[in-house]
Amino acid sequence: MTRYAALLRGIMPSNPNMSNEKLRGVFTGLGFDSVSSVLSSGNIVFTADPTPGAELEDRIQEALSAELGIPGGTIIRDHAELRALLDRDPFAGYTHCRETYLIATFFKDAAHPKVELPDGPDPLTTVVGYDEPARAFLAIIDNSSPKTPNFMAWLERTYGKDITTRTWLTMQRVVKKMESAK
Template identity: 70%
Template sequence: MNRYAALLRGIAPSNPSMSNAKVRGVFEGLGFEGVASVVASGNIVFRAPDGEIDELESRIQAALNRELGIPGGTIVRSHGELRALLDSDPFPGLTHGRGTYLIATFVKDSAGVTVREPEVEDPRTRVVGYDEAARAFLAIVDNSEEGKTPNFMAWLERTYGKNITTRTWLTVQRIVKKMES
């Protein structure tokens, strides 16, 4: 059995159909073990037999759609991938906060992904890089202006489509901690 994290896109915790308990129930119904939620925004950790990530993503997404009407956006990463990402320390000396909003944007299918810098300068964002093993863009965002989405986030979706999902670095740390407990 391997440990995995499902990073779900489009989860609205206020929607009763998308409660942590119901989402966990879908994972348990698929026969996964050690199913647990991390934060109320679509992060589920679980154990499953070793297999292909894309097969896990497809099974989970089909079940979420069929049972809860959740339309899309399941990205799965193994414990090893996420642990290695944390251990790489891409944000040395920084802590997550308003002026240093540390983010990781995970790409579902990196096949054919050409990593490139954003075309438009965004004074509120500094791209740190792309972690190939975790298939994640890493950036530091000044998120002090409420209600304004950085150009970088819009650029990511325009460039890579909706098969991406972003988590704060703090959430990634919490996911890995839950996977290890």
């Protein structure tokens, strides 16, 4: 059995169909084991037989759409991929805080074999790089200004909606949850 994290795009906890309880119900209904949620923003961890990520993404998204009307994207990473990303410590020397968000933007499994860094990064964004094994853009967002960074809009314009972003702190919590359920 393999431990997975489903990073769901567009989850709004205020929407009754997007509650953690209903999301977990879809995963349990698909036959996954040890289903649990992390925070209330669409992070579900579960155990399943080893399965290609793209196959899990399609299967889960189809069920979320059919059962709860959730059209957003599903992105899957297994425990080993996320643990290795954390262990590489791409944000060494930085701390996630109110003024500085450390973020990872994940791509659907094999959706974009060639990812390019932006030519003119947003002045409020420092691009750390692209982590190939985790298939994730890594960036530092300066939140100390009332101006909204344009980096997230650039990512979506460039790569479409088959992406989802999580803070580094959230990813640490997801991995901790995955490890506590083993």
